[in-house]
Amino acid sequence: xxxxxxxxxxxxxxxxxxxxxxxxDSANRLGALFGFIVVPxxxxxxxxxxxxxxxxxxxxxxxxxxxxxxxxxxxxxxxxDPSEAMRAYEALVRLAPNDxxxxxxxxxxxxxxxxxxxxxxxYERALELGxxxxxxxxxxxxxxxxxxxxxxxxxxxxxxxxxxxxxYVIRKQIWALEHxxxxxxxxxxxxxxxxxxxxxxxxQ
Amino acid sequence: MAVTALxxxxxxxxxxxxxxxxxxxxxxxxVAHTIPMLVHDGSAYVPLTELAQSVGATIKDISPxxxxxxxxxxxxxxxxxxxxxxxxxPSGALAIRLAAVPDAFRVAFAQRGxxxxxxxxxxxxxxxxxxxxxPDVILPNLxxxxxxxxxxxxxxxxxxxxxxx
Numbered sequence: 001x002x003x004x005x006x007x008x009x010x011x012x013x014x015x016x017x018x019x020x021x022x023x024x025d026s027a028n029r030l031g032a033l034f035g036f037i038v039v040p041x042x043x044x045x046x047x048x049x050x051x052x053x054x055x056x057x058x059x060x061x062x063x064x065x066x067x068x069x070x071x072x073x074x075x076x077x078x079x080x081d082p083s084e085a086m087r088a089y090e091a092l093v094r095l096a097p098n099d100x101x102x103x104x105x106x107x108x109x110x111x112x113x114x115x116x117x118x119x120x121x122x123y124e125r126a127l128e129l130g131x132x133x134x135x136x137x138x139x140x141x142x143x144x145x146x147x148x149x150x151x152x153x154x155x156x157x158x159x160x161x162x163x164x165x166x167x168y169v170i171r172k173q174i175w176a177l178e179h180x181x182x183x184x185x186x187x188x189x190x191x192x193x194x195x196x197x198x199x200x201x202x203x204q
Numbered sequence: 205m206a207v208t209a210l211x212x213x214x215x216x217x218x219x220x221x222x223x224x225x226x227x228x229x230x231x232x233x234x235v236a237h238t239i240p241m242l243v244h245d246g247s248a249y250v251p252l253t254e255l256a257q258s259v260g261a262t263i264k265d266i267s268p269x270x271x272x273x274x275x276x277x278x279x280x281x282x283x284x285x286x287x288x289x290x291x292x293x294p295s296g297a298l299a300i301r302l303a304a305v306p307d308a309f310r311v312a313f314a315q316r317g318x319x320x321x322x323x324x325x326x327x328x329x330x331x332x333x334x335x336x337x338x339p340d341v342i343l344p345n346l347x348x349x350x351x352x353x354x355x356x357x358x359x360x361x362x363x364x365x366x367x368x369x
Binding site: 081 | 226228241243246247248301302303304312313314315316320321327329330331332333334335336337338339341342343344345346347348351353354356357358359360361362363364365366367368369
């Protein structure tokens with residue numbers, strides 16, 4: 001979970017020597033889907049692709065993993081082509097060109113299809129039309145960050161945080177971008193985080 | 205919703221039903237449908253009843269504040285009437301915001317050639333709870349190669365989310 005992308009994650013993955021797939025979620029897709037506002041989290045997904053539960057500890061994960069009683073299911077056919085969704089929303093915004101929510105969906109589908117600059121234009125159109133949400137600001141912020149436009153990215157992450165002030169995935173992401181010395185030089189400075197949170201709450 | 209805005213929507217519905225308004229054409233399970241589409245204050249809405257009939261869903265009036273959209277017999281999604289996604293027309297009929305249709309009716313919009321397709325999908329793309337099917341999330345690994353969650357179907361998956369901060 002990091003708008004800074006793969007390079008922010010790689011040192012930790014290499015240090016852990018992990019052999020499972022390590023995936024980069026730079027636009028908080030999983031946070032929005034599972035509704036988590038802090039990390040870390042552990043989610044159990046069964047053979048059918050169903051979200052079973054959030055695990056509290058390692059013991060719970062191991063017990064669930066060892067239980068073969070659910071049986072296996074045939075792998076499903078691949079999911080829908082993201083570019084088909086993108087083309088559908090292109091058609092829908094032609095039908096209702098001032099519908100900000102459709103523009104936000106178009107932006108998201110363009111981002112998932114790798115159409116970054118077209119996605120940015122659609123996010124901006126969604127915002128002009130008043131379809132403001134934390135996920136729109138976060139999605140736009142992630143794209144700006146990928147282009148190295150850090151100040152503009154942070155501005156949109158701040159606007160996302162204003163809409164979801166209890167979301168620590170957003171808040172701590174901003175901290176890491178603005179105060180990298182508190183995270184990446186000699187470990188995470190937890191005392192600074194407590195003080196920073198108090199400062200930000202006092203300023204509200 | 206403001207009274208003036210309701211008045212606008214009545215006009216929009218009248219226009220649409222008289223045949224000169226916008227219409228939404230799509231294919232669902234291989235069958236072509238065309239239903240009225242209302243554009244109100246820039247946002248697009250479709251009448252709930254016509255849409256439900258087209259995609260084989262049932263609409264249940266749950267309470268004064270909620271309706272249930274049931275795409276199948278064993279799945280109903282509650283939609284708040286007052287959150288802006290649903291508008292009640294003077295006739296008592298309800299219209300739903302087009303952007304809210306995929307999650308409420310559990311369909312995914314796809315464009316194939318000139319055809320808009322509403323693909324049945326039991327997975328919510330917005331927010332899931334225990335017991336829900338995951339949509340097919342596709343995320344890159346550290347080398348940028350896309351990984352599809354659907355490729356893990358048939359095996360249990362432990363999803364651990366973390367960050368460098």
